[in-house]
Amino acid sequence: MRERQSVAHQLDPAARRVLERVEVDGVELVRFLYADHGGVIRGKAAGRSRLAERLGTGIGHTVAMMAMSILDHLQPVEGMGPVGEVRIVPDPRTFVALPYAPGAAAMVSDLRDLDGGPWAACPRTFLKDAIAALEAEGYAAVAAFEPEFTLGRRLPDPAGGPDRLVPLDDSPCYATSGFDLAHDYTMQLVRALESQGMPIEHYYPELGAGQQELSIRPATALKAADNHVIYRETVRGVAFRMAMWATLAPKPIANQAGNGAHLHVSLWDPALEHNLFADGHGGLSALGRHFIGGVLRHLPALVALTCGSVNSYRRLQPRSWSSAYTCYGMDNREAAVRICSPMSGNIEATTNLEIKPSDSSANPYLSLGAVIHAGLDGIRRELDPGDAVNVDPATLTDEERARLGCARLPASLGEALDALEADELLMEALGPLRRAAYLAVKRSEVADFAAQDVAYETFHHLRVY
Template sequence: MDARKRRDDPVAAHVAERVETGRIDLVRFLYADHGGIIRGKAAAGARIADRLYTGIGHTVAMMAMTMLDTLQPVEGMGPVGEVRILGDPSTFTPLPYAPSAAAMLSDLVHPDGEPWAACPRTFLKDAIAALAEAGFSLVAAFEPEFTLGRRIPADHGPDRLVPIDDSLCYSATGFHAAHDFAVDLVHALEAQGMRVEHYYPELGHGQQELSIRPSSALRAADNHVLYRETVRAVAMRRGLWASLAPKPIPGQAGNGCHLHLSLWSGDRNVFHDPAGAYGLSDEGRWFIGGLLAHLPALTALTSGTVNGFRRLTPRSWASAYACYGMDNREAAVRICSPMRDAAKETTNLELKPSDSGANPYLSLGAVIHAGLDGIRSKTDPGAAVGVDPETLPEADRPPRLPSSLGEALDALEADTLLMNALGPLRSAAYLAVKRADVEAFAAQDAAYECFHHFTKF
């Protein structure tokens, strides 16, 4: 929506009314930065009508800030320059875990309301527009895992995350240990319009998985920002600590955030074809082909932290090889078995090298560009892999995914399609921020790395 039309926007007017009648004192304008951190500013409830029109002033430098709050030298992102954090009134939601507060997902725009070239949410909007131009829309869902525990001071070194339990995978003991927290979380998510689908204790100690229903691409990314904030806030209010970091505890199972995708043309699921191999259409195969062709570069965006590459190892059910397969949980792309009574609606793909350390707007937007490139080029993904690729003779294994963020960034920089999609300002800032993270964590030990990830994600 053009910011200059907001004075007359009925949705914005309705938000202002809800703020007044709901006695909302602060409205958080949230965005995700290049480091994957959720940041923002809050507007006073009494001034919300003005701020929905003007946004909140913000320095351009913040999109060159790393997850350790060190500013990187990026041209156009220094001490001179201003953008606005402009809340999208259609995303307004009171926060059930923060009395008298609400939140909106936000775009970063120029003072005149025009889109800023480094805004991640705009990047996803542009990808969605490219899909629409080709006659498609995307339905998506992030499937997050997180570790629930307590933040404990160490005798020497940084704080540790100590899990709430040592239960087994899907164990009833795990349900018991986290029950009160889980019910609070369900209520908080549902109150914000997210429909909970499944919940269970996962493989790692204190590890939880709670998924919400799919939605349109932009809403899915917006939901994931709200989900991340809700998980952490509900835990804090119970004196606990929750982390969605990919590998908050060395030696424990990592936290993925698998990305589920289906492509639509009107009310037709384009991926579904009962006559195709694995029930998948040609377009579905080509979409996979695009993902695999760009996967080394994609991992820099879908698993975009130093810590994220600790989980992308063989035989960890996180994917380490660029391949696909039917219900193959060691493949980077899994063709999911549809529900037998709703195959047309539920045929979908799952991208496994994805986690909550990523900026969801950049991650999903890049996935769209890669998949659309596959469809346009009719990229053949090759044969499906029906075994754990690690068990194959070395000469027969699919290509290995990057084993570090540095390798993934090199692949991203060499990927013309994704670099062009990101644009010069956004790509320069992203590479600068992430390469600074690589350098900073290379000089420290695992305890330091895990501490700074479990406290920030």
């Protein structure tokens, strides 16, 4: 006992508060979570008796796990083989007791070298570096993911194929029957999210069968990505506790509407007092336009990180309200970047951009970090995004789209990875080890799913996301 007290005394105040919470809440296991290159949330758990020590040292972890695909196929990446170890080091500021798993809690974690420094393949560090680049220019990012998910039950396929997801309901979009049919689950989810410090923005039943959308409030960039990790865990954890199945996979049912996770972003002054995307007259500032210019310039490569799965590209189709072209527009839900109309009476705070080609199969740290790097490139180079497209780009002729610079986004993950490899800015930002591992993992998924049918693809995505 004295040894534990001595270790605890050496910890910082946030870590000591975790130890207090664990004792008060009766927590027995604490999960140390991270997102891998496949976009899968993985981790290990520390027992209460060793938690004080593990808060400082982390938990040992093989380097190979960041070369693992969503099918658990290990890829040959130099520096990520059977030899070598990193530490899963939790951020005590992210501690949450898990309301759907009594006796358990979780913290989001960094992957660190044995000397305690950031590991070159740590996704959370990638976002931290992007935030630091923004801070060096005098900006702070506020962001929010806006996820959709499908609620139902996982059942065996009568024909003997992979399990399938049977949606909870077939209610129409926004219909009150959808509210009622999912009510018990939704209320459990709302309470679980609120108890973990994620205030609810809004909720409604979406277009697809069993499809739900529940959004939480924006936060600073790192917190927003951390929130999305905990959100994903909670959506699924609450469903499992109720003998249901929830999936945030982009297209878990091939003939139903897909699940996005639109990324909302704005830039503020370092004190978070003024939204620098607001022009003071209800419109978008020049800074915001340059940010759009950077996002559009890098968008074909960006989608390899924001829409990070084979399954993603079943969703990114024209006339699907998911965006399929490199354009922007005012409240245009078919544009890749939507300038959101601000809310009356709160114009400055609610001026933001929505990046629509984004889903929950992406690693949120890589996704948001890459968007920041692209937008910052546009600011530094004062890139002009061109004319807004305020119609569905699919209704334009090829000549009209060419005049507007409105190109088709990559139609597959393979095409997006080709664009990423050709994008010098993003490849440099990712760094040698991270980009080698990411490309290897994603190229393997392209090959593995190309050899299988749609049922196999949808099952393995709904299983992990």
